[in-house]
Amino acid sequence: MTRHLNSLDFMQACSNKLDHALRNLSLAQYPPDAIRTMRTFASSEVASLLDVTEAYIRQLSLKGRGPDPEVSNNGRRLYTVEQILELRMLLADNGRKKWINPRRIEGESCQVIAVTNFKGGSSKTSTTIHLAHYLALRGYRVLAIDLDPQASLTALHGALADFDPREGDTFYSAIRFDDPVPTRSLIHKTHIEGLDVICAGLELTEFETAVALEMRKSGGTEFLLRAAQAIEQVEQDYDVILMDSAPSLNFLTLSSLTAATGVLIPVPAHMLDVDSTAKFLELAGSYMQILSNMGTTAEWDFAKFLITKFEANDHPQANMMALMRQVFGTDLLLNTVIKSTAVADALTWKQSLYEVQRSRFSAPKTYDRAMESINGVNAEIEQLLTHAWGRE
Incomplete structure (x- = not known):
């Protein structure tokens, strides 16, 4: 009995077609010249990440301490991940809260x-x-x-x-x-x-x-x-x-x-x-x-x-x-x-x-x-x- 579907041809053809389609889809989402960035975070989200109040974050911004957030048309303060880390280190230097900088210290293994x-x-x-x-x-x-x-x-x-x-x-x-x-x-x-x-x-x-x-x-x-x-x-x-x-x-x-x-x-x-x-x-x-x-x-x-x-x-x-x-x-x-x-x-x-x-x-x-x-x-x-x- 002769079978007409060659397993090698099938696998290679389907692999090539699917790989081509997925590459095109990936290029549509992230073109070669695109720079992927992380979204910004509202002050309420930043406060949650830092375990402080949103009012405290707002006070820091108004006093010119820490990074300058982006201010949207409706007055919301938006922070990048890098700015959140900068705020975290600022609070750690002030000794406001223990472990605000959670990175391991001497004696703690990875x-x-x-x-x-x-x-x-x-x-x-x-x-x-x-x-x-x-x-x-x-x-x-x-x-x-x-x-x-x-x-x-x-x-x-x-x-x-x-x-x-x-x-x-x-x-x-x-x-x-x-x-x-x-x-x-x-x-x-x-x-x-x-x-x-x-x-x-x-x-x-x-x-x-x-x-x-x-x-x-x-x-x-x-x-x-x-x-x-x-x-x-x-x-x-x-x-x-x-x-x-x-x-x-x-x-x-x-x-x-x-x-x-x-x-x-x-x-x-x-x-x-x-x-x-x-x-x-x-x-x-x-x-x-x-x-x-x-x-x-x-x-x-x-x-x-x-x-x-x-x-x-x-x-x-x-x-x-x-x-x-x-x-x-x-x-x-x-x-x-x-x-x-x-x-x-x-x-x-x-x-x-x-x-x-x-x-x-x-x-x-x-x-x-x-x-x-x-x-x-x-x-x-x-x-x-x-x-x-x-x-x-």
């Missing part, structure tokens, strides 16, 4: 957080990008590392200057066994002050083959230290490093778990997702047992589960969340990320919710609910960081 789960669609990338933007806006120095060959986190930053995944510009270049490059050479500045990124591409899949060949030669577990060794080169420059893992428990994910000081596991409150997470934990546990037998362990400051895409009015989801709270107890974050069209719309525009103006949404209350949910989760994670540093 927090390296792996966001992981081998179930696709669990909101790993959304969790990572919103946490990265939140922490940057709060004044932390943040590095986001994309460990997923699908490169969703990378795509959310639009067209980064001088980045080409086909030219060895991904994290794989820093962790490969032959002639690795300095990690610092792979870091890209983003349009958000305080946030840098290391991008991903399909070449990250080569790490799996490279590890298999290396293990055949030496039989050791040195590959587990590759991510940690690469991160160690730059961790003095950051307060928090976030790793967005691929939806699989592969060698690269294991290496990231060994490098991590904390772990976040996003899980939608659906039976199939929770069941998949159970298998993920079982498999990860078996790997960790093997590593322990070989004398290698991964020790963390914290490991937490996070319920994502939650719909409170959905009774099966509510029941599943109750089950998870019963099983995981304090290992499950108290706050949840609600399912929201606002988040979906923002990601479609290759932006986080923090980047989009509230006025852009046809239903602003939907934006408010989503933002309240995400802020609640991120604030709880921030408390985990400060607790790990031993702060009051």
